[in-house]
Amino acid sequence: MTYAPAMTILDVVRGDPLSRPLSEESVALALRTRIETWVTTREEPIIVRAPRAEGAALAQSASRVRGIVVHELVRLAAAGYDWRNPAVDALNAWRANGPRELVEDLARFDADERAALRADLEAHAVVLRRTLGSLPPSWMPRSAVRARVALAGGRLTLVDVVDLMAGIVGSRASVALVDVTSSPLGADAEDRVAYHALVQTLRTSRVPLASAMVSTATGDVLSREVDDDVLERAAGYVQRCIEAT
Amino acid sequence: MSALTSAPLHGARFHALLTDAPALAPSLDDEQRRALADRVRSLAGSEPRRLDAWSVERVEAPRSFRWSAMNARRTLGNAALRRVASQHSSSVLEAVTDVVTDRLLAAAAGFARPGSLGHWLAQLDDPARAIVVAEATNWATTLVELSHDLDVAWRPAASDAYYALAGARVTLRAQREFLIDGSTRIVVRVRSGSPGRSAGAGLRAELAVETLAHPHGDAPGRYVGIWPDAGLALAVEGTLEDVRTGARHLLRAARRASADGLSRAA
Numbered sequence: 407m408t409y410a411p412a413m414t415i416l417d418v419v420r421g422d423p424l425s426r427p428l429s430e431e432s433v434a435l436a437l438r439t440r441i442e443t444w445v446t447t448r449e450e451p452i453i454v455r456a457p458r459a460e461g462a463a464l465a466q467s468a469s470r471v472r473g474i475v476v477h478e479l480v481r482l483a484a485a486g487y488d489w490r491n492p493a494v495d496a497l498n499a500w501r502a503n504g505p506r507e508l509v510e511d512l513a514r515f516d517a518d519e520r521a522a523l524r525a526d527l528e529a530h531a532v533v534l535r536r537t538l539g540s541l542p543p544s545w546m547p548r549s550a551v552r553a554r555v556a557l558a559g560g561r562l563t564l565v566d567v568v569d570l571m572a573g574i575v576g577s578r579a580s581v582a583l584v585d586v587t588s589s590p591l592g593a594d595a596e597d598r599v600a601y602h603a604l605v606q607t608l609r610t611s612r613v614p615l616a617s618a619m620v621s622t623a624t625g626d627v628l629s630r631e632v633d634d635d636v637l638e639r640a641a642g643y644v645q646r647c648i649e650a651t
Numbered sequence: 652m653s654a655l656t657s658a659p660l661h662g663a664r665f666h667a668l669l670t671d672a673p674a675l676a677p678s679l680d681d682e683q684r685r686a687l688a689d690r691v692r693s694l695a696g697s698e699p700r701r702l703d704a705w706s707v708e709r710v711e712a713p714r715s716f717r718w719s720a721m722n723a724r725r726t727l728g729n730a731a732l733r734r735v736a737s738q739h740s741s742s743v744l745e746a747v748t749d750v751v752t753d754r755l756l757a758a759a760a761g762f763a764r765p766g767s768l769g770h771w772l773a774q775l776d777d778p779a780r781a782i783v784v785a786e787a788t789n790w791a792t793t794l795v796e797l798s799h800d801l802d803v804a805w806r807p808a809a810s811d812a813y814y815a816l817a818g819a820r821v822t823l824r825a826q827r828e829f830l831i832d833g834s835t836r837i838v839v840r841v842r843s844g845s846p847g848r849s850a851g852a853g854l855r856a857e858l859a860v861e862t863l864a865h866p867h868g869d870a871p872g873r874y875v876g877i878w879p880d881a882g883l884a885l886a887v888e889g890t891l892e893d894v895r896t897g898a899r900h901l902l903r904a905a906r907r908a909s910a911d912g913l914s915r916a917a
Contacts (some may be wrong), residue, residue: 431661431662434659438659478778478782481781481782481785482778482781482782482785484785484788485744485781485782485784485785485788486744486748486781486784487777487778487781487784489778495777495778496778498776498778498779499778499779499781499782501779502720502775502776502778502779502782503719503720503721503779503782503783543741543742543743543744543745544741544742546742546743546744546792546795547744547788548785548788548789548792549785549789550785550786550789551789552843552880553880553881553882554844554845554880554881555845555881555882556845556881556883563845574792574795574796574799575661575796575799575800608882609660609879609880609881609882610660610661610882611659611660611661611662611882612661
């Protein structure tokens, strides 16, 4: 099984370090002020999350296992762990730290289902390894980075989890956000990439450098340098969520 | 009691929280410490107990403790920050890995007691331990990122602040990550998630413990809580009224813990 993208995801998102834009705090302040005006008359607290990745709503055990394994593999890669047997290593990691429910699901699989799942997981792992490449510790990779930004005195909360983050907040935009999905990239991938950038901007008061999404099903990568258009798109998504609530 | 001050992380208001603390912070004398110990002792049960901001803020009875990647990350991540700050490690990931290795070596040498972090780490297989490293690396990287933004001279706290109440089998704890030694002492602690409604009570309880634990009973000029997930900082001033309010919160927590213990026994 081979898959060879031309560049790793971090090559894609890091851009040219010499031409990175300044990270203006005023952008976050203006966004915060504008978004808060949309909820001034709301009494019930509203919680907004990233749009679901295509296929994430599938409740089938195999899909859930695949999603969990891929995310555990991202975590292992961020910790510098060189997995040999991706399905077993990821499931062992999950077993030790996650809920028991999935382990019980797996126990119900018959031998054929297990073999098919293992082959599927290994294919995803190959794509993931090629796409991530090696993550140098100097880039400060971290995984499953959570955010919970409260606006307008708690009337609106933006919740997010970014699968992989590299770079550190500084005077120049240098943080890259990577979302990894085990499903093909769907129509909402653009919104998802933009939403991660918006929440990171509001959380740190600094605009990140880039936001990207990777599919381990197809190897497709969607990468965006974070600019006004990206943040505007995310603000539009948040506004739609508020209006729909 | 002073008002709870809030500021978004980064920027002028955040910087002011770390620099413009009251110049003269009050002290608790031995008599005041004894009075608090007497009141807690009257509530203490037979079991040793630890009270901290979490005990003050919690709304549910505590569950029995089990190590996990999530609750191990602060211990490992803070130790990693100290390694990075003292330039013993070249990267955060290396620092965390070194800290975990130290714990494993201690466990292998028989220095880790059952139930300790080192003992638990030694029982994990490699992938599970890597997730612990990933979680601790997240925490330590957040601290390093914050340290760049503190924009004042700081040092990592060597440990949390502890104050054992004599004869009460109760130990008070205040969590702290950074210490800022300017014209007055400022203590910074970092928490995950977002601050709840009782975050001010938790901060004042930690202010009280920090004051009690100081060799001369000196209150810090300010106690700052940072919630990086929420991009928010809250602070309380080190006034005598705030210290007393914090002590009252701890007493309430002791009373509640005592009632929980009695209901469990029944």
